[in-house]
Amino acid sequence: MSTRHLAGATALATTLFLAGAGGALAQETITVNIGSSHPENNIWVYAMKNTFQPEVDRILAESGEYAIDWMESYGGTLYKFTDTREAVMDGIVDVGMVGTVWEGANMPLQNVTYFTPFATEDHRVIIEIFDDLSENLPELKDSWAENGMVHLSSLITDSYDIYATFPVTSLADLQNRKLNAPGTSANWLQETGATPVDGALTTYYTNIQTGVTEGTLSFASGILPTRVYEVAPELTRVGIGSMYFGGIAANMDFFEGLPAPVQDAFRQAAQATSIAHGDYVADLAARALDEMQAAGLTIHELPEEEKAAWVNGLPDIVEPWLEQTGDEGRVVLKAYFDALRERGIEPRRAWDEGL
Numbered sequence: 440m441s442t443r444h445l446a447g448a449t450a451l452a453t454t455l456f457l458a459g460a461g462g463a464l465a466q467e468t469i470t471v472n473i474g475s476s477h478p479e480n481n482i483w484v485y486a487m488k489n490t491f492q493p494e495v496d497r498i499l500a501e502s503g504e505y506a507i508d509w510m511e512s513y514g515g516t517l518y519k520f521t522d523t524r525e526a527v528m529d530g531i532v533d534v535g536m537v538g539t540v541w542e543g544a545n546m547p548l549q550n551v552t553y554f555t556p557f558a559t560e561d562h563r564v565i566i567e568i569f570d571d572l573s574e575n576l577p578e579l580k581d582s583w584a585e586n587g588m589v590h591l592s593s594l595i596t597d598s599y600d601i602y603a604t605f606p607v608t609s610l611a612d613l614q615n616r617k618l619n620a621p622g623t624s625a626n627w628l629q630e631t632g633a634t635p636v637d638g639a640l641t642t643y644y645t646n647i648q649t650g651v652t653e654g655t656l657s658f659a660s661g662i663l664p665t666r667v668y669e670v671a672p673e674l675t676r677v678g679i680g681s682m683y684f685g686g687i688a689a690n691m692d693f694f695e696g697l698p699a700p701v702q703d704a705f706r707q708a709a710q711a712t713s714i715a716h717g718d719y720v721a722d723l724a725a726r727a728l729d730e731m732q733a734a735g736l737t738i739h740e741l742p743e744e745e746k747a748a749w750v751n752g753l754p755d756i757v758e759p760w761l762e763q764t765g766d767e768g769r770v771v772l773k774a775y776f777d778a779l780r781e782r783g784i785e786p787r788r789a790w791d792e793g794l
Contacts, residue, residue: 467505469701474512475536476520482660482720483536483594484513487687490715491534491592494708505701523685528587533693534705537588539685540622547764548582548771552683553623554760555772557750557787559779560598562681563717568778569593569683570713576774578767588688589695591709594716596658597724599624599679602667603654604647606739607675610748619643619655626756627656627679631749643667660720663727668736675739678746678787687712750787757790769794 473492475484492509499505518526524542527535539549552558552565559565573579573590583590601607603618614632619642625635636652640661646652647670654671656679662668687709694702732738741749761768776791 466503467698468508469505469697470508470510471534472510472512472532473534474517474526474532476515476518476523476526476538477536478514480664482596482716482723483538483684485719486592486712486715487534487536488513491687491708491712494711495704498704498707499701502700505698505704507701524586524588527688527690530690530693532690534591534687534689536594537685537688538594540682542685543623546582546586547760548579548767549683549685550623550760551768551771551775552680554626554757555775555786555788555790556599556627556679556753556756557746558680558776558790559784559786560678560680561784562595562597562720564779564782564784565595565681565683566593566713566717568775568782569595569686570710572771572774572778573686576771578770583686583688584691587691589691590686590688591705592687592712592716594684594686595720596682596684597660597720598681599627599656599658600677601654601675602643602657602662602671603673603675604671605653606673606737607677607741608739609742609745610752616654617652619646619652619657624656627753629754629756630752640665640667644670647671659724659727659731663723663731668731668734672735673737673739674731675741677741677749747787753788 473487475487477484479485479488495507499507512532517531520538521541523535523537524545526532527537539546540553543550570593573583573593580590601618605612607613610631616633617636618628618633619638620628620635621637621639628635636646638646638652638655640657643655643657644665644667647654647667655667657667689705694705728738757772761772772791773794776786779786
């Protein structure tokens, strides 16, 4: 354990509250460095600041034995989005947002949703499932541990759709179109006739405005703050689905060095954070659609038969992921799809068929 983590876990500061001449009650104040690569209003960070921290404080205040001195480093002040895993793993922060979507080589198991599109649009279900699997499925729990982290709360996106300069009424409308589809999401355009172009929320506006692309695959809560709807005023609801993005995690050495009551407070606060995250994304996505429509966005719904043609026309995009992840990937995929079906959700395509 690093010197800083040991100091944090054993209480960097102790405040004495005198209880008369005969004795005193000692309250240990533990310093916790918490941070992210994104700002506090971002969907993956909002609940950290507004639910996790105050909930830990509330729980610990009930006994008065421990208190937290939060040292906040939000908005990329310590590290950027490419370094979220390393920041928590190496102890740059004790608790942080970890985008496993950017960790295909180091944490590929967590990216199962990105290789199984059209599974579900219910982001709250994704949170519930991955909170459970990250704690109780050894393959996922061990993956966090092998990277020196303890998973606390799941992070997700709302459902991906098409924001473009043109409406999509059939797959024919995608022929020879260029759409921003970063990373793994490029696989979702295979056999559709569209050409995926790499990018990020921060580049979509300029890409579309300058004609580099004609639209993007993205989600409402990300499109609103970046104002992409101004240059891509046609939204076609496709229902590619909500995705597991990553998690709020603690550095393992730091977490294991905390007193048991503080660990328990972190766990309880993480559960509240998952609920708050789901609520915030739902509220923001709904508000985003209202605000974007008021600003001129037109919303279309891709016909059901075209959605079916899209998902069934995709090649077996999960197979390369299974080749990479082996038996562990098969276990994770089966557990994920079993969990969906247990909740009454039947994905549009049985990506787990044959396992």
